[in-house]
Amino acid sequence: MSLRSAPALILACATLGAPPAFPADAKASSAPRPKMGSAVFAWEKLIARTTPNGERRDVANHATPTLAVFECHITTLNPGAASHEPHRHPQEELIIVKEGTLEVHINGRTQVAGRGSTFFYASNDMHRVRNVGETRATYWVVNLASAATHTPALHNAAPTLKSGVFDWQKLAAAPTKTGERRAVLDGSTVTLAKLQSHVTSLHPRVAAHAAHRHPDDEIVLVREGEIEATIEGQAAVGGPGSVFFFASNDLHGLRNAGDTPASYQIIRLVTAATPKPEPAAKE
Numbered sequence: 001m002s003l004r005s006a007p008a009l010i011l012a013c014a015t016l017g018a019p020p021a022f023p024a025d026a027k028a029s030s031a032p033r034p035k036m037g038s039a040v041f042a043w044e045k046l047i048a049r050t051t052p053n054g055e056r057r058d059v060a061n062h063a064t065p066t067l068a069v070f071e072c073h074i075t076t077l078n079p080g081a082a083s084h085e086p087h088r089h090p091q092e093e094l095i096i097v098k099e100g101t102l103e104v105h106i107n108g109r110t111q112v113a114g115r116g117s118t119f120f121y122a123s124n125d126m127h128r129v130r131n132v133g134e135t136r137a138t139y140w141v142v143n144l145a146s147a148a149t150h151t152p153a154l155h156n157a158a159p160t161l162k163s164g165v166f167d168w169q170k171l172a173a174a175p176t177k178t179g180e181r182r183a184v185l186d187g188s189t190v191t192l193a194k195l196q197s198h199v200t201s202l203h204p205r206v207a208a209h210a211a212h213r214h215p216d217d218e219i220v221l222v223r224e225g226e227i228e229a230t231i232e233g234q235a236a237v238g239g240p241g242s243v244f245f246f247a248s249n250d251l252h253g254l255r256n257a258g259d260t261p262a263s264y265q266i267i268r269l270v271t272a273a274t275p276k277p278e279p280a281a282k283e
Helices: 024-028
Strands: 039-041 048-051 054-062 069-077 092-099 102-106 109-113 118-121 127-131 137-145 164-166 179-187 194-202 217-224 227-231 234-238 243-246 252-256 262-270
Touching (some): 069 127, 092 102, 118 179, 194 252
Antiparallel strands (some): 092 118, 102 127, 217 243, 217 262, 227 234, 227 252
């Protein structure tokens, strides 16, 4: 299966090719990674591999128009199991809890948070998660590396975002014309010029907005319901657990394709590599 950066490519598969592991090669390899274009990764198409502590579903591991590496996988932990021993790495990382209850370790401090919560790990901060519930816990993992990640001289010395837990129970819901919106995080990091995330809830059969395009890459995680993604006129539907990726400047839209409320989490990214906005056309 081929990769391309533009125009949009819609996939309903488990992974894009067979990329090397992240993050070990992100610094060591001088060969450019192929840039992935817009894609849809449907939950039911993702292959579950058994691990010693549960399951893992690989989603993507490639460069994008904005990122040196975008790596995403979905982990399921058995009750009492931990992801790994506390560790640290240069890339920024997000964890979003799909279901279950996790104990989060960040720099020696722990906190418990459940379904819908988001954890942000800043560059080189010590972290891990452990399933402290009585049932399995499943969560998305999103690793983000830019050109600055392995170049300390390019690091942002004054990031506005620090490692932390954004508990779903504490996120305020703001009504919108099409449902609700919950702001999660918005700011700069050590390696990203901007990292923004929010959760949108949609009434049945309505669209979030008209199809549009923007320079920054966008990741969408389907939390509940059936969401239809339209990319450059092509449509595909993903249910809970699915991942959509909208590459820079690809025309895209999102719509609740079901008869019940649906929700999804947006992650938008800006780095030094992000294309500049196109100037508005003069009338």
